[in-house]
Amino acid sequence: MSDEKTKPIIEIVELHKSFGEHHVLKGITLSVPAGSTLVILGGSGSGKTVLMKHMIGLLKPDSGRVVIDGEDIVPMSPEELEKIRRKFGMVFQAAALFDSMTVYENVSFALREHRKELGEAKMREIVRDKLAIVGLKDVEDKFPASLSGGMRKRVGLARAIVLDPKIVLYDEPTTGLDPITTDYVDEMILDAKKQLGVTSVVISHDIASAFKVADNIAFLYQGEIVDQGHPSTLRHTQHPGAKLFLQTWFGKN
Ligand SMILES: Nc1ncnc2c1ncn2[C@@H]1O[C@H](COP(=O)(O)OP(=O)(O)OP(=O)(O)O)[C@@H](O)[C@H]1O
Ligand SMILES: [Mg+2]
Structure with missing residues (x-):
């Protein structure tokens, strides 16, 4: 195709x-x-x-x-x-934000590393846009410790997409x-x-x-990889290991 x-x-x-x-x-x-x-x-x-x-x-x-x-x-x-x-952007497990840096410093990290030429004002704008995409606003000056787990995850995603990864x-x-x-x-x-x-x-x-x-x-x-496909087909996998794994969930639902 x-x-x-x-x-x-x-x-x-x-x-x-x-x-x-x-x-x-x-x-x-x-x-x-x-x-x-x-x-x-x-x-x-x-x-x-x-x-x-x-x-x-x-x-x-x-x-x-x-x-x-x-x-x-x-x-x-x-x-x-x-x-x-x-x-690539990478979203790691919870602890991956730099706790001693503000949200702005965390999210702009890769920009400062790879896109220095942009300058501070442009970086502020990009960070604001990325935070908006993940549904956050006015959090730039906060530290990760003051955010909820879900918000920290969102900051982690904003950081991962800051260089517009594919x-x-x-x-x-x-x-x-x-x-x-x-x-x-x-x-x-x-x-x-x-x-x-x-x-x-x-x-x-x-x-x-x-x-x-x-x-x-x-x-x-x-x-x-013992089975792969659309979720609706994988739901009915015939592989014994995969089946057992899925049963732990579907078995109780
Ligand atoms: N650098 C390494 N040197 C030696 N063994 C390794 C290395 N990295 C991973 N392994 C081994 O490879 C196997 C698979 O590890 P992997 O981290 O990919 O598991 P996983 O599926 O991600 O598990 P989990 O869900 O617990 O994160 C494990 O037995 C691990 O000990
Ligand atoms: Mg793992």
């Missing part, structure tokens, strides 16, 4: 990664169409974070390809990878949050897609969130 939206922006082909004797990723193949949201679902230790680190070149595979926006990043030098990483990666964005805050974060992921057209990869073991935000779900089990 020629439609820009259906072109994969992330393509992983036959990726293998071991740490010593431990074969963590065993031939991962997946592709993420531009503008869509992929949720990678899997239990603790299944290799989710290791897989995500390959997408931004923080880890090199033993074999396989990682194609970002048409370029294989596996053979790239640190300088080339630096450029590729600007296509792709946003979320590593377990809702782990440890209460249901209402979880809901805020899910809405924020949906909003980022709607308002900015970003491609999102969300790593999670939160099944309810996964089914809410995903266009596609890939189920990672012991280092392999």
